[in-house]
Amino acid sequence: MITYADIEAAYRVVKPVVHKTPLLTSRTLDTHSLNRVFLKAENFQRIGAFKIRGAYNKIHSLTLEERKRGVVAHSSGNHAQGVALAASMLGVHATIVMPKSAPPNKVAGTKSYGAEVIFCEDSSDDRERVAKNLEEERKLVPVPPYDDDKIIAGQGTVAVEIAQDIDKLDYLFVPVGGGGIIAGNAVAAKKLFPGVKVIGVETETANDCYQTFRKKEIVSIQPPNTIADGMRTQSIGKRNFEILMNYVDDVITVSDQQVIDMMKFLIERMKVVVEPTGAVAPAAVYHNVLNLSGKTVCAIISGGNVDPAFLKKIL
Amino acid sequence: MITYADIEAAYRVVKPVVHKTPLLTSRTLDTHSLNRVFLKAENFQRIGAFKIRGAYNKIHSLTLEERKRGVVAHSSGNHAQGVALAASMLGVHATIVMPKSAPPNKVAGTKSYGAEVIFCEDSSDDRERVAKNLEEERKLVPVPPYDDDKIIAGQGTVAVEIAQDIDKLDYLFVPVGGGGIIAGNAVAAKKLFPGVKVIGVETETANDCYQTFRKKEIVSIQPPNTIADGMRTQSIGKRNFEILMNYVDDVITVSDQQVIDMMKFLIERMKVVVEPTGAVAPAAVYHNVLNLSGKTVCAIISGGNVDPAFLKKIL
Numbered sequence: 237m238i239t240y241a242d243i244e245a246a247y248r249v250v251k252p253v254v255h256k257t258p259l260l261t262s263r264t265l266d267t268h269s270l271n272r273v274f275l276k277a278e279n280f281q282r283i284g285a286f287k288i289r290g291a292y293n294k295i296h297s298l299t300l301e302e303r304k305r306g307v308v309a310h311s312s313g314n315h316a317q318g319v320a321l322a323a324s325m326l327g328v329h330a331t332i333v334m335p336k337s338a339p340p341n342k343v344a345g346t347k348s349y350g351a352e353v354i355f356c357e358d359s360s361d362d363r364e365r366v367a368k369n370l371e372e373e374r375k376l377v378p379v380p381p382y383d384d385d386k387i388i389a390g391q392g393t394v395a396v397e398i399a400q401d402i403d404k405l406d407y408l409f410v411p412v413g414g415g416g417i418i419a420g421n422a423v424a425a426k427k428l429f430p431g432v433k434v435i436g437v438e439t440e441t442a443n444d445c446y447q448t449f450r451k452k453e454i455v456s457i458q459p460p461n462t463i464a465d466g467m468r469t470q471s472i473g474k475r476n477f478e479i480l481m482n483y484v485d486d487v488i489t490v491s492d493q494q495v496i497d498m499m500k501f502l503i504e505r506m507k508v509v510v511e512p513t514g515a516v517a518p519a520a521v522y523h524n525v526l527n528l529s530g531k532t533v534c535a536i537i538s539g540g541n542v543d544p545a546f547l548k549k550i551l
Numbered sequence: 552m553i554t555y556a557d558i559e560a561a562y563r564v565v566k567p568v569v570h571k572t573p574l575l576t577s578r579t580l581d582t583h584s585l586n587r588v589f590l591k592a593e594n595f596q597r598i599g600a601f602k603i604r605g606a607y608n609k610i611h612s613l614t615l616e617e618r619k620r621g622v623v624a625h626s627s628g629n630h631a632q633g634v635a636l637a638a639s640m641l642g643v644h645a646t647i648v649m650p651k652s653a654p655p656n657k658v659a660g661t662k663s664y665g666a667e668v669i670f671c672e673d674s675s676d677d678r679e680r681v682a683k684n685l686e687e688e689r690k691l692v693p694v695p696p697y698d699d700d701k702i703i704a705g706q707g708t709v710a711v712e713i714a715q716d717i718d719k720l721d722y723l724f725v726p727v728g729g730g731g732i733i734a735g736n737a738v739a740a741k742k743l744f745p746g747v748k749v750i751g752v753e754t755e756t757a758n759d760c761y762q763t764f765r766k767k768e769i770v771s772i773q774p775p776n777t778i779a780d781g782m783r784t785q786s787i788g789k790r791n792f793e794i795l796m797n798y799v800d801d802v803i804t805v806s807d808q809q810v811i812d813m814m815k816f817l818i819e820r821m822k823v824v825v826e827p828t829g830a831v832a833p834a835a836v837y838h839n840v841l842n843l844s845g846k847t848v849c850a851i852i853s854g855g856n857v858d859p860a861f862l863k864k865i866l
Contacts, residue, residue, distance in 0.1 A: 258573060279822045341819075503862070504656075507594045507824040507855035540822035544866045547818070551863040 237478050238385050238392075240427040243420060246293045246389035247396045253325060254289055254393070257281055259401050259534070262506050269521050270529040276398055279510045279540025283345070286394055286538055287318030290416055293390030294379050295322045303328045308376035310356075310367040312338040313465065314539055315381045320351035331376060333367045339543055360459075360470075382416030383473025392420025398534055399428040407528065409517040409535040412436040412445040412487065414469040415476025417538060422483035436480070436487035437520045437535075439495060442467035449480060449487040463492045463546075466513030466538060488526065490519040496550050498522050499542075503551070511542040552793050553700050553707075555742040558735060561608045561704035562711045568640060569604055569708070572596055574716050574849070577821050584836050585844040591713055594825045594855025598660070601709055601732055601853055602633030608705030609694050610637045618643045623691035625671075625682040627653040628780065629854055630696045635666035646691060648682045654858055675774075675785075697731030698788025707735025713849055714743040722843065724832040724850040727751040727760040727802065729784040730791025732853060737798035751795070751802040752835045752850075754810060757782035764795060764802040778807045778861075781828030781853060803841065805834040811865050813837050814857075818866070826857040 259274040266273055278286040295307060306329035309319040316332045323330035330351040334343060335358040347353055356366040371378050380387060394417065395408070408425045410418040422434040438446055442460040448471070456471035472480065480487075495512050498519035502508050510518075517535035520526070574589040581588055593601040610622060621644035624634040631647045638645035645666040649658060650673040662668055671681040686693050695702060709732065710723070723740045725733040737749040753761055757775040763786070771786035787795065795802075810827050813834035817823050825833075832850035835841070 284822065500859070503824050504859060507599065509818050509822040509824060544815075544819060548863050548866040551859045551866070 237475070237482070238389050238423060240423055242385065242389040243392040243396060243424045246386070247393045249296050250289050250292050250390060250393055253292055255281055256397050259398065260506060260508065264505055265501070265522065269524050271521070271524070271531045271533050273521055274398070274402060274534040275518055276394060276534060276536045277508065278394060279508065279514050279537050281539070283314065283317040283321050284539055284541040285314035285318070286391060286417055286536075287314040288321055289393050290387035290390035291315065291318035291379060292322035292325070294384060294386040295319070295326050295328055297386045298328070298377060302377045305375050305377055306331060307379045308333070308367055308370050309379040309381070310334070310363040311381060313342050314541060316342065316346045316351075317349065319379050320346045320349035323351065324349045331370055331374070333363055333370065335363060341543070342541065382414030383475050385475060387416050388420045388475060388479070390420065391417045392424040394536060395421040395424035395428060402532070402534070404532055405429040405432050405534055406531040407433050407435060407526075407533040409435050409437055409520050409533065411466065411513055411516040411536065411538050412438050412472065413466045413513065415445065415472035415480060417536065418484060419476045419479040421536065422479055426483055433485040434483060435520070435526070436484055437517045438487065438489050439464045439467050439516060440489045440491050443489050444469070444471050445480070446487045446489055448472060448477065449484070452481060464495060464513040464516050466511070467516065488520055490516060490523065490525060494519045494523050499550060508540075509542060509547070510537050510540050514539045552790070552797070553704050553738060555738055557700065557704040558707040558711060558739045561701070562708045564611050565604050565607050565705060565708055568607055570596055571712050574713065575821060575823065579820055580816070580837065584839050586836070586839070586846045586848050588836055589713070589717060589849040590833055591709060591849060591851045592823065593709065594823065594829055594852050596854070598629065598632040598636050599854055599856040600629035600633070601706060601851075602629040603636055604708050605702035605705035605731055605735075606630065606633035606694060607637035607640070609699060609701040610634070610641050610643055612701045613643070613692060617692045620690050620692055621646065622694045623648070623682055623685045623689075624694040624696070625649070625678040626696060628657050629856060631657065631661045631666070632664065634694050635661045635664035638666065639664045646685055646689070648678055648685065650678060656858070657856065697729030698790050700790060702731055703735045703790060703794070705735065706732045707739040709851060710736040710739035710743060717847070717849070719847055720744040720747050720849055721846040722748050722750060722841070722848040724750050724752055724835050724848065726781065726828055726831040726851065726853050727753050727787065728781045728828065730760065730787035730795060732851065733799060734791045734794035736851065737794055741798055748800040749798060750835070750841070751799055752832045753802065753804050754779045754782050754831060755804045755806050758804050759784070759786050760795070761802045761804055763787060763792065764799070767796060779810060779828040779831050781826070782831065803835055805831060805838065805840060809834045809838050814865060823855075824857060824862070825852050825855050829854045
């Protein structure tokens with residue numbers, strides 16, 4: 237299990253290449269939620285999501301021999317772009333396996349960073365199979381999306397930046413997909429903000445981590461139907477589970493409709509664009525799922541790469 | 552004509568109540584425009600636009616006797632909300648004349664700050680007539696939208712903040728409606744950034760200031776048909792004209808389509824929501840109307856209060 241020292245080390249690695257993203261505030265949001273709210277805007281991060289942090293920390297940690305071999309990852313979205321950009325900055329060849337149905341703008345984004353894109357069938361089985369074959373045939377180094385110490389430590393640097401801007405924090409709300417961003421930030425936040433409660437947030441149908449937290453064992457669910465595509469992971473990773481049980485105080489859920497309401501509030505009142513997964517943690521605060529009042533809370537906006545057609549639909 | 556000392560004084564007045572808005576950057580925008588570009592994000596300002604700066608500076612400058620009488624303004628949009636919020640913060644009663652067709656969200660916003668809203672017919676003649684009547688009957692103090700020294704000085708505080716964040720600036724691009732924001736910021740920028748060129752930007756059909764600048768006299772046009780509603784003013788003010796001829800280097804235009812392209816770029820790549828008028832100055836930079844290269848340029852995003860239905864249409 238990683239410690240805060242690993243996150244400090246990761247921060248030294250990623251600091252020169254990531255954006256320090258702002259903490260957004262809104263009087264209306266404070267009033268509506270009954271708390272003092274900060275939103276950590278990783279939608280303004282490079283590639284439009286936090287994923288560059290872990291990917292860069294991971295690829296930076298490879299030996300020269302490994303870097304020469306090149307890396308492989310599979311992803312339909314933000315992890316693909318994070319690995320592609322990180323590899324490009326470090327002069328490493330990246331091969332990314334993407335499902336045929338991946339959004340054209342994300343495929344174009346991934347290619348624009350110089351990565352080689354190989355298409356596969358849409359099932360996550362096929363994605364893993366194709367990536368595994370490439371790893372073996374071409375001797376590539378895999379960059380896993382979340383179940384990896386370097387990835388987890390990299391994602392944890394979000395909380396390091398939060399602590400540079402605010403001194404006190406009662407609650408930190410973090411979205412949960414495979415568990416990379418919550419694992420890293422739970423470890424960091426518990427060190428940086430004594431007494432803070434760390435809360436994982438999922439959508440109702442994608443509640444594998446909610447069940448996992450209660451059963452105290454990794455629960456795997458059927459591919460969930462949710463607008464928050466970053467939450468379609470069927471279970472969290474082993475390393476992520478270990479940190480979850482040691483550092484996280486609760487896991488809660490919000491509905492897809494609450495996520496849509498939050499996206500609209502962010503667009504109409506706060507003038508920022510977030511993707512559905514990025515609105516999940518803010519939605520838990522906006523709708524005050526935990527019935528808090530007078531607390532200082534922060535929710536992480538994980539990313540902003542929303543399909544314009546989807547944005548159009550919800551407006 | 553105001554001087555930089557008036558803007559410094561205005562900054563001391565507004566600093567405690569306005570947001571210091573960020574300068575946004577994007578590698579893609581730099582590459583596309585061939586320049587180093589900063590966007591001053593007044594869409595994140597209180598009430599969603601720069602108008603709070605001038606309105607607060609103006610109402611703050613009133614005598615106690617005037618404050619007791621209350622203020623009156625006419626506006627269909629951001630000036631209404633700016634005056635309403637500024638008056639509310641200063642404990643002054645505000646009466647706002649709004650056209651019957653004003654967007655419901657802007658009427659609701661204005662009322663939410665405690666202002667009394669009085670509706671009038673849609674013509675700007677009727678708006679002025681109704682406001683003038685109220686001024687006389689109720690002995691209210693008028694808060695003009697742009698042709699006023701305190702308003703101009705207040706709007707000029709945008710450039711004061713820009714100079715806190717960057718040391719050097721070659722070009723400043725500012726949108727022109729009635730001329731409040733360009734007048735204040737031309738005076739400030741010429742003091743703060745030696746050698747800077749200040750460029751006014753309008754949409755093609757709303758080119759009264761473009762014509763005014765070339766004719767060296769105030770040109771009034773028919774109500775223009777443009778998506779940038781903040782540019783529908785038919786002429787700039789007298790005080791604004793005087794500053795224009797003394798401090799501004801050029802006035803240029805962009806097409807409505809270029810404004811829409813800019814709004815889409817801002818949403819899809821930079822994850823920020825701006826109103827059409829807010830995208831006018833950035834559009835001149837993005838489309839590099841002046842054919843610059845290697846310069847440090849800043850464009851002011853004037854506001855973000857876009858109608859969700861319009862946003863839906865352009866996506």
